[in-house]
Amino acid sequence: MKCVFCAGRPGMATAALVMLLAVTAGAQSLPASPKPQVLFSRSAQSEGQNSAQNAGQPLAKAGNAQVPEANDAERQALTITAYDLNLHLVPREHSLAVEARLTVKNAGAQPLDEMALQISSALQFEGIESEGAALPYQVRTVESGADHTGALAEADIRLKQPLAPGATMPVTVLYSGKIVVTGKRLEALGAPRQIAEASDWDRIAEGFVGLRGFGNVVWYPVSSVPAPLGQGNQLFEEIGRQKMRESDATVAMQVTLEYANHAPDVAMVDGQVVKLGPPVSTPQGAFPGVLEFSVPARRLGFEAPSIFVAERTLSEKGAVAVYARAGDADRAQAYLTAAAQVSPVLKKWLGAKARTTLAVLDLPEGDDAPAEVGSVLLTPLLAVKPEALDSPLDLGMMHALTHAYFHSRRPWLEEGVASFMVSLWIEQTKGREAALEHLEATRGALAIAEPASPGAGAGEPLMEASDPVHDRTKAAYVFWMLRSLVGDSALEQALQGYESAKDTTPDYFEKLLEQASGKDLQWFFKDWVYEDPGLPDLEITHVYPAAENLGLTLVAIDVTNHGYAAAEVPVTLVSTKTKITRMVRVPAHGMVTERVEIAGQPLSVQVNDGTVPEVSASLHIKTLQP
Template sequence: MPNRLHLLALCLIVAPPAIAQTTPPAAHAPAPQDQVLFNSDKPPAAPKTHTAKSIDTPTDAERNSLTFTGYDLDVHLTPAQSQISVRAKLKIRNTGNEPLTRLALQLSSSLNWGSFGMRSGDRIVPLAFAQHAVDTDTDHTGQAKEALVTLPQPLAPGAGIELTAFYLGEIQKSGKRLERIGAPADRALAADWDQIAPDGTSLRGFGNVLWYPTASAPVFLGDGAKLFQLVGQTRLRQSAATIQLRLTVEYTGHAPDAVYFCGERKPLAVVSGSAGLEAAALSGVATAEFPAHPLGFRTPSLFITSGAPNDAAGGLISAVTDRPDTLPSYGAAAVLVEPLLKEWLGAEPLTPLHIIDHDGQPFEDDALLVAPMHAVDADTLAPALVHSLAHAWFRSSHVWLDEGVPQFLSLLWLEHSKGREAALLQLQQQVNTLALAEPAPPAGAGAGQQGQSLIEASDEIYYRTKAAAVLWMLRSVVGNDALKQALHNYRRTGQGDEDPKLFQHILEQGSHKDLSWLFDDWVYRDRGLPDLSIVNVTPRRLPQQGLKAASWLVAVEVRNDGDDAAEVPVTVRSGSLTTTERLRIAGRSSASIRVVFEGKPDEVIVNDGSVPEMGAMTHSKKLVIQTQ
């Protein structure tokens, strides 16, 4: 309690008087782009607009050279006025190729920078800066407020700096960036729902609302998938950063219940407040603290809820909702998929699945799901819920496992509920999209990197779709039992493993197989996808032995015109009778296998859809055998 009171006092001291006002300040006309809003080498008590003058706009190279390696955020919220004030300690590294004489840092255009400083010995030295508006769709307003901070000496490539920054302003719903590309206002607000409001605070971070300092070149929704690619690249680049939060919420009415920060829930503790009054007259201050921890592959998100959560399915689900009639459906769906999750991932979840019932575009951060809840039957909910519940069971510091395993479990659920053919059809449809993203290797290409390796993936098509396909392929190579045991054992090691090869080693120990060929081509590097074809099939009748039916020796040659190796099932069929052997084909080569078949063969099938390919994932050749 003393520490929380100290934090409260600190926030109240550093917060400017505007934070305590009962009515928001008058709105000002937006400043022209690339013009100074204020320029100061002495931190002001509150932002002021100085006479505008042109400034030297930073280059995209300058903006993209900054990588945040540490966030220490003291955040003060006043939801009744949609206001936020923050004192941030930032660790930033120059990951570019040139020295930087200034830093270009960005916030939402609805916020204002107040001051910057850097430590020099035992004191903080103020830094001169200017700020201006920049058009970009990394924020829901369609603009960012960019500060150009002048450094006392150039920041060399690879060097880091520690800054202290203060900023404040309002965050309300805004659909401006979507409206300017033609979206109706109501649909724009359904997608861009980030806000600070009395009934709840919802801030998703970079790519939605810049409520914390960021740095990037401008990017726009109308320019293909560049915004989503930038979000993924930023998550990957800053995944090793540390982040911590001290939060103070100044509330009116009933006290808020909890805060969800980076997917983790903590209750808000009331440190001061009025009592014995009508609800409308109540007021007070509540706090929460999240110690420093690795950021991981995410954008920092912040949600504050008013109501207490309700549990379902024996605690598997913890939901904050005003629609209690939806809980039985979610509980029943969780009970349906629970046996599959236990079988593949472990006896108990690591945490409940936290759901915030919110009418808007869904958002997910590991075991936190923000989405509208509906009272529908459990069978309808189960396919979507299995992915989210898998996050509650399984964690990894490597995104291809953290996201790929839940996607893989979704395929397993489809196989369980609809059959193997339905799961393979779904896998084929997903791989078709992946094949469009994977660059086709040039003729004669070798082992060069073509796309994104899974351990360095930043696009969802790789760390979800391809990762799930690789796990499905591993299942066919090592078998169900070995893969299940590997997932169980990996989970016991904890989510903070630093060795990207740990999962491979665990799987090899359990399966007693050398899987380096598969992990090298499919996980640690990206060599595209295999491109298989049946080159030749040669059936030969074997001499009959006694009264036993005649057997055939079927030689099958398969060509792989892709760069990565593939191990596929080769099946010889006659009616309902089949014999299957596995064949591994290295990249840019051919391989053959001989299959002994009891009976007269009439078809050969290479790959049953379990191994992703650049084109079709199943190849067949009918056999016409003339009998004497």
């Protein structure tokens, strides 16, 4: 049995957590008493430091220091660029104890004299230091919807010397506590307890450890702007900002887990399955078994640090692995079938072979709300009929499985492509009209989030977007518009040729698509991806049919765009004999006249078919008088 971070120093007794397997009265009947072993030890003493240099200097405790409360500018300035997390999990006690070694950076423009770090209000800070020197801090409780308790414990920390803009420093944080299911933040808004707990199911418990991270349970240190749930889009914007700020951070993890009966057989860290070895020790009488595993430092990407550990039964086929509870093993086949049903569409658009495996993890309760973390789908396995091609199971599987075929470091591509693929599946199974209705159902929220005009709101360029309204809804619309602009073949070629590692400049995907289509798309990407002037606002201002000549009628159609984003929309003229559709580009805050010659008596004009999101409507029809 190895000792993790055993090096301690005088005065650190209260900061080190040492678990000893010792003989107890209830274990006297065992043939032999096992020798005491160190299961887990924490020390804020950094590796390589001289323990004598700070002898007799205990870590500062909450309340020992008077430190001013951090302001939002200071919270936003601090970015964590590296996590090295040493966890000790005791599921039977719902507890964890952590030594978090961080590298923090001042990403602001002013030096920092103090900084703030936050964890769930269910956890307690035990000590904070940097390079062997204790840092004085004061703990406050701040209201925040980023944690399922509805609050964060914030340590306001006084630095030994100011942290200059762009500079970094190591910080070690010790903390511990218990994490159980709680619907507190949602119940405060009036949600029934059962529904609240089904949404906020994060926990440490026998048989299942599930910690999703910032936005659900803040089990690792962060520096965020407190954003209460229920105040508009504030919380979701802060969740997105956190993910964007730490997308280049690296995370390493060492985990020691005690178990009572059977050893867990699946672990997932930061959206990836971790291969587990045999336990370090198995349960003996009153003594727990011990499982250890580690994950080397790797880039976080647009995810929150997360960890899931469970005992499950594996079923796999193709690019999907389903980890089911013992009682749900027979339901795994429905998910494998759903994956097989949606795969042809994915292969057509994204390539013949998945780039990774989608892991489906069965959640503890049947009403737990599904979630996605990287290439992991977290969901209770339901009893469904896999042959129902338009079932919600297929929609969820399509979205999750897309991440196994396509990956990008840019949220608008990562999530936008997945949302686009869901709409394509609806189109294939229910028809184009149903797919456009699916888009329209999301347009209202997008119209509210978008600025009414330049200067009327800050806007959020899709390239920098980090909230679902933009990186899912707006991005899905963008792919539908690109489909109209360049055609299916060119868009398929660009998506299949995309490589995340090569996407180092903002115009990488634009250039891929221009190369595949032979078209100049700079105007489109400027208004819809690189900038955010708002949505177009189209109107059929005039329709002028000329006199019929030799069975043909020339119709002039004036289309005005009152918005500040250019758009290329379908304009359809319908007559008693036929209909003609043309793609017409309408400049921002401008008007174009499209002339169409058609056989028969003109009956109606339609501008837009629902593929271009607008401020108040995405469909305009004008009936012509005989």
